Amino acid sequence: MSEYQEFLARKRVTVEPVGFDVPAETLNGQLFPWQTAIVRWALRRGRAALFADCGLGKTPMQLEWARNIPGRVLILAPLAVAEQTCREGAKFGIPVAHKRDGDDGTGQIVVTNYERLHLFRAADYTGIVLDESSILKAFDGKTRKALQDFAKSIKYRLACTATPAPNDLIELCNHAEFLDVASGKEIIALFFKQDGNTTHAWRLKGHARADFWKWLAEWSVAVRKPSDIGYEDGPFVLPPLRMHSHVVSGPVMDGWLLPVQASTLTERRDARRGSLADRVAAAAAMANGNAEPWLVWCDLNAESEALHRAIPDSSEVRGSDSSEHKEDALLGFSEGRYRVLVTKPSIAGWGMNWQHCANVVFVGLSDSYEQFYQAIRRCWRFGQAREVHCYVVTSDCDGAVVANIERKERQAAEMFSELVREMSVYEAVNQRQRRAEMEYRTDERSGEGWRLLLGDACERIKELEADSVGLSVFSPPFPGMYAYTNSARDVGNCESIAQLIEHFAFLMGDMLRVTMPGRCCCIHLTQEPVFKGRDGFVGLRDFRGDCIRAMQAAGWQYYSEVTIDKNPMLKASRTKEATLLFKTLSADSAGCRPALADYLLVFRKGGENAMPIHSGQHARWNPAAGWITSDEWCEWASPVWYRAMPTERTEHQPWQGNYPSRHQATDGIRETDVLSPAPARDGNDEKHLCPLQLGVIERCVKLWSAPGDVVFSPFAGIGSEGYQALRLHRQFVGIELKESYWRVACQNLERAAREATEQEAPLFAAALDTASDPA
Numbered sequence: 001m002s003e004y005q006e007f008l009a010r011k012r013v014t015v016e017p018v019g020f021d022v023p024a025e026t027l028n029g030q031l032f033p034w035q036t037a038i039v040r041w042a043l044r045r046g047r048a049a050l051f052a053d054c055g056l057g058k059t060p061m062q063l064e065w066a067r068n069i070p071g072r073v074l075i076l077a078p079l080a081v082a083e084q085t086c087r088e089g090a091k092f093g094i095p096v097a098h099k100r101d102g103d104d105g106t107g108q109i110v111v112t113n114y115e116r117l118h119l120f121r122a123a124d125y126t127g128i129v130l131d132e133s134s135i136l137k138a139f140d141g142k143t144r145k146a147l148q149d150f151a152k153s154i155k156y157r158l159a160c161t162a163t164p165a166p167n168d169l170i171e172l173c174n175h176a177e178f179l180d181v182a183s184g185k186e187i188i189a190l191f192f193k194q195d196g197n198t199t200h201a202w203r204l205k206g207h208a209r210a211d212f213w214k215w216l217a218e219w220s221v222a223v224r225k226p227s228d229i230g231y232e233d234g235p236f237v238l239p240p241l242r243m244h245s246h247v248v249s250g251p252v253m254d255g256w257l258l259p260v261q262a263s264t265l266t267e268r269r270d271a272r273r274g275s276l277a278d279r280v281a282a283a284a285a286m287a288n289g290n291a292e293p294w295l296v297w298c299d300l301n302a303e304s305e306a307l308h309r310a311i312p313d314s315s316e317v318r319g320s321d322s323s324e325h326k327e328d329a330l331l332g333f334s335e336g337r338y339r340v341l342v343t344k345p346s347i348a349g350w351g352m353n354w355q356h357c358a359n360v361v362f363v364g365l366s367d368s369y370e371q372f373y374q375a376i377r378r379c380w381r382f383g384q385a386r387e388v389h390c391y392v393v394t395s396d397c398d399g400a401v402v403a404n405i406e407r408k409e410r411q412a413a414e415m416f417s418e419l420v421r422e423m424s425v426y427e428a429v430n431q432r433q434r435r436a437e438m439e440y441r442t443d444e445r446s447g448e449g450w451r452l453l454l455g456d457a458c459e460r461i462k463e464l465e466a467d468s469v470g471l472s473v474f475s476p477p478f479p480g481m482y483a484y485t486n487s488a489r490d491v492g493n494c495e496s497i498a499q500l501i502e503h504f505a506f507l508m509g510d511m512l513r514v515t516m517p518g519r520c521c522c523i524h525l526t527q528e529p530v531f532k533g534r535d536g537f538v539g540l541r542d543f544r545g546d547c548i549r550a551m552q553a554a555g556w557q558y559y560s561e562v563t564i565d566k567n568p569m570l571k572a573s574r575t576k577e578a579t580l581l582f583k584t585l586s587a588d589s590a591g592c593r594p595a596l597a598d599y600l601l602v603f604r605k606g607g608e609n610a611m612p613i614h615s616g617q618h619a620r621w622n623p624a625a626g627w628i629t630s631d632e633w634c635e636w637a638s639p640v641w642y643r644a645m646p647t648e649r650t651e652h653q654p655w656q657g658n659y660p661s662r663h664q665a666t667d668g669i670r671e672t673d674v675l676s677p678a679p680a681r682d683g684n685d686e687k688h689l690c691p692l693q694l695g696v697i698e699r700c701v702k703l704w705s706a707p708g709d710v711v712f713s714p715f716a717g718i719g720s721e722g723y724q725a726l727r728l729h730r731q732f733v734g735i736e737l738k739e740s741y742w743r744v745a746c747q748n749l750e751r752a753a754r755e756a757t758e759q760e761a762p763l764f765a766a767a768l769d770t771a772s773d774p775a
Contacts, residue, residue, distance in 0.1 A: 003506075019044040028092055050221055053377075099111070100113075102120060190212075238382070317344075330343075333357075476492075497546055501546050523603070527540045615702070626707045708731065
């Protein structure tokens with residue numbers, strides 16, 4: 001096996017089945033038959049997810065799973081749920097040790113809170129359970145990463161939650177990566193596409209929906225009620241849930257005679273604060289109106305404080321309270337020591353069993369359907385004997401929030417229906433641990449002045465002749481930002497910058513070999529942003545610097561660099577990056593930073609250029625034939641390839657003086673000046689997220705190559721580099737891994753060659769004649 005093939009094999013991390021079979025008669029007799037079937041399925045898989053609706057007994061199922069795992073098992077649970085897990089274990093005859101301050105080595109099943117993970121060692125356990133695993137979304141990236149790293153060395157894993165969200169990529173990645181089913185990159189490449197013009201939001205591809213549900217059913221089981229998997233519902237038919245809406249008058253915003261529906265986040269925040277007193281008064285009247293237990297949910301600290309004052313016998317739990325106070329209040333409400341509990345769904349909305357309470361009131365709503373649903377199900381669950389009455393107190397300005405919750409409710413119902421339909425708990429365990437990798441194919445197509453290879457650039461570049469390329473220009477896959485395929489051959493399908501550079505390095509030496517002495521290679525890239533939700537902090541990783549060092553190690557000379565500024569207004573509107581928003585400037589300007597620029601790194605192969613590029617004198621005779629003019633050189637010599645037309649600043653758009661409303665000046669690099677893949681894809685296909693701007697390619701081609709030279713791109717994409725090269729009377733050779741992009745690129749190259757031949761053939765001929773006689 002070659003060194004490159006060995007590298008690809010390392011990238012293809014596969015997970016062998018790790019589970020084992022347990023006879024049904026040996027499992028806990030207190031489990032319902034359908035619970036026994038699920039536990040057996042999860043044990044056979046070894047690593048599985050259990051998406052069981054609230055009240056269906058996730059705790060006894062995960063405890064029985066843990067009891068049968070050889071060795072010790074650690075259960076991570078939300079605050080106060082740990083003690084509740086111990087009580088459930090006692091009911092089912094399964095000893096559980098609740099440990100708050102680290103592990104002393106005793107107990108086969110240990111439970112602790114997520115926040116105390118740092119006190120435990122992964123080496124002490126062969127199994128791990130995430131109880132209410134969807135709560136991981138509430139943690140920062142640093143905490144999630146610590147959990148992921150902790151679990152990597154643990155053989156058996158189980159994730160349990162009631163409300164998985166199929167279009168929440170963070171949650172999906174949390175579960176799939178925790179179970180070693182797939183990486184986030186693979187999930188995006190297989191099933192998701194860009195949701196709008198941003199790198200942070202994704203949605204299911206239309207044509208991939210069916211495959212997505214089948215894939216999810218390979219490693220998870222979803223149950224809303226026992227009949228979903230062929231059993232009688234019996235006692236799991238719940239008493240009715242009665243929903244009541246109570247609407248108070250909202251504040252009148254400036255410029256209006258009557259209250260209107262708040263739409264923007266600022267309007268919604270102001271409306272909520274303006275109606276706070278009335279909403280609190282309405283909720284307090286309900287809770288004070290009888291002696292029954294009440295669960296009062298709020299979203300703002302001001303609401304919580306006001307409710308606690310207005311309900312004399314209430315217990316309040318806030319995020320800033322100590323763990324001891326929180327645990328006492330939550331368990332005290334369970335035991336009846338406190339009649340009314342006032343808290344937030346984000347604090348106590350997961351895992352607690354409060355069937356003794358049948359009265360729930362929300363003092364307003366947030367946009368989280370999951371929190372809303374989970375908060376209701378603390379009371380409306382298996383074991384509840386009475387009708388549950390749920391009151392939602394809102395103002396008449398909150399219509400947008402209510403509509404959003406209703407939309408998410410429909411989406412969640414659809415998700416469960418689709419997943420249940422594809423589920424196969426009773427079939428043999430599906431041994432496929434990962435989706436099949438994209439089929440690797442090779443092909444080749446050529447036309448007048450161009451040749452495009454389908455396949456792996458690290459291998460197919462070896463078919464090119466030495467010293468045959470006059471210029472290479474391309475944009476490699478950016479780490480952590482875009483996903484194109486799930487193939488190990490995809491340079492962008494990497495876990496880190498280090499792995500991406502290691503993969504890219506297999507190409508760098510051959511790029512040097514095929515380049516003419518004294519000629520250039522241009523690499524367009526940007527730094528890798530680091531996000532708090534994913535990594536625990538906001539910052540950058542030095543992709544640019546790593547690329548420079550790797551190219552130098554391959555023998556290239558670091559020759560030049562160009563900065564390509566970005567429009568901060570356009571970037572802020574597209575990505576909603578907090579570092580660019582005016583609200584960050586107002587709240588804490590230390591959190592602001594300029595829009596990240598793109599960079600064009602220019603490398604040169606050693607030796608003398610045997611075919612000098614006489615652009616200056618040739619451009620005088622044939623300025624339209626692809627030579628750079630002296631005027632263009634004066635403009636492009638600036639290190640910043642962007643020129644903005646001065647315009648008048650305004651109070652609300654202080655950037656306007658440097659960035660005109662048309663986003664980019666006509667003589668600069670326009671971010672939207674790219675080729676479109678639309679003509680060759682169907683409506684459900686993914687977008688090509690970042691084709692290189694044609695203006696960047698034009699500058700490189702005209703400055704560092706001559707008409708007739710071969711321009712090369714190892715990541716041809718949809719053919720942008722070749723399109724410009726042909727239009728500027730060069731030849732083009734490219735390589736592309738993904739067949740759908742390759743087909744689009746072929747069409748774009750055919751079009752460019754046709755236009756160059758039909759419209760500018762005389763200029764091309766004249767340019768070549770001039771090139772052969774520099775005098």
